[in-house]
């Protein structure tokens with residue numbers, strides 16, 4: 243009996259240790275992949291010949307400083323190995339000259355500074371890379387791509403794909419501002435250039451996950467004013483830039499705080515009215531005209547377009563962000579709560595060339611989570627890819643409540659638009675079972691390798707925090723880090739993550 247009791251005790255202890263170890267691994271894996279580093283000290287490096295990259299570097303510094311970050315700005319050639327060793331976030335803003343070459347003040351960075359680091363030596367570094375260039379040149383943003391490859395060889399982690407700015411395209415710069423918001427944790431910035439919006443009518447809004455434990459996600463359908471959507475109005479992968487608006491209650495609250503009623507509420511509808519008492523009291527002394535010009539416009543918000551023009555509406559899948567009991571996120575609050583059906587929505591379509599569909603026949607592996615399925619859906623319904631193979635990997639919380647576009651997906655499997663679908667729902671997982679979309683990839687490694695060998699492209703859309711990096715690491719294990727880099731260079735590995 244004593245031996246039996248002792249054995250049972252040892253077995254229970256071993257089981258306890260195993261459960262602790264498994265829990266630790268799970269937690270550790272989630273926390274390392276969920277972090278986007280929001281360290282307080284940020285290093286900005288620019289390389290600029292005629293001043294554009296320098297100007298954007300200064301504006302970048304300004305936005306981050308306003309958000310309370312400590313920021314240092316250097317030319318690339320001024321950055322030393324010690325800077326890179328100490329930094330955790332590096333933002334690079336570089337233009338390209340000649341045959342894809344660096345501007346003079348960045349031409350020694352690779353040979354002199356990066357050469358000091360071996361493979362994996364910069365694993366601690368999180369990088370955002372903005373490339374300025376002109377697509378009429380053969381080596382569009384060539385220097386940014388060269389930097390990307392070199393830093394990748396040193397193990398640096400990239401927040402997202404290179405943001406390429408063609409001829410100082412303002413919408414690409416607004417997109418850069420989005421990431422500055424994510425890095426600094428402050429999304430209440432002013433757009434450097436306000437989009438020129440058009441009016442679209444909100445014709446339908448439906449919550450797709452009413453029983454979800456997570457935040458509600460709404461499918462919105464919009465039509466242009468006047469109605470009519472030509473075939474090439476947008477392409478799969480394009481983004482809707484939205485001009486948010488305030489709720490009537492928020493405008494009233496602002497007027498009460500200000501102690502005035504004379505200002506036309508339609509002017510206040512698109513202005514940022516959230517401010518400290520100190521800022522508000524400075525406004526109280528101004529006349530109406532001065533007050534209005536002192537109020538910044540609400541910043542734009544970006545949403546992946548989920549539909550094809552041929553479907554007759556521009557569709558978005560928007561997750562509602564709730565900040566506290568009384569306040570929603572600026573963009574999602576406007577789209578999912580405050581704007582009423584038939585309201586006009588200010589919208590601009592941003593061409594997002596790096597996420598456009600690949601060539602008609604190329605097989606496509608689509609990987610995403612949550613509302614990321616919106617950006618993937620557009621490729622599946624792209625009429626020019628009706629005969630191509632598509633394999634969808636999708637992750638959400640529960641099959642019961644969060645299985646977005648379930649009926650569409652069944653239909654596409656039936657009609658052959660989708661060749662394969664693999665879904666995973668984290669809250670439904672059994673003990674020891676995989677939980678997130680990245681966990682679907684390894685069990686399918688050999689099939690993914692086969693698709694890639696046959697020429698498939700891989701498109702990833704969804705969460706920057708948690709998903710993007712974990713998927714990237716898993717794909718690097720399956721295909722090899724170099725192969726993944728080659729795919730990225732060939733535009734066969736593209737990511738739109740947020």
Ligand SMILES: Cc1cc2nc3c(=O)[nH]c(=O)nc-3n(C[C@H](O)[C@H](O)[C@H](O)COP(=O)(O)OP(=O)(O)OC[C@H]3O[C@@H](n4cnc5c(N)ncnc54)[C@H](O)[C@@H]3O)c2cc1C
Nearest residue numbers: 429544545546559560561563571572573574575613616740
């Ligand atoms: C290319 C791209 C595509 C995208 N596609 C989609 C899509 O298809 N669907 C989708 O839903 N989203 C998408 N997004 C994200 C979207 O643009 C917005 O970032 C998102 O809707 C949240 O914006 P918001 O204005 O509602 O929230 P914000 O007002 O920006 O708030 C966001 C967060 O900031 C913090 N915060 C803000 N104010 C405060 C405060 N006063 N106090 C404390 N914390 C605060 C909170 O953590 C809050 O959760 C995409 C983004 C990009 C860049």
Ligand SMILES: Cc1cc2nc3c(=O)[nH]c(=O)nc-3n(C[C@H](O)[C@H](O)[C@H](O)COP(=O)(O)O)c2cc1C
Nearest residue numbers: 290291292293294295337338339375376379382383
């Ligand atoms: C002589 C010349 C050569 C250029 N070569 C390239 C090139 O090879 N690839 C590219 O993408 N852009 C090229 N450009 C465009 C610049 O990179 C772009 O104008 C950029 O905004 C300049 O930024 P800067 O003022 O910071 O130098 C070239 C511009 C000039 C004037």
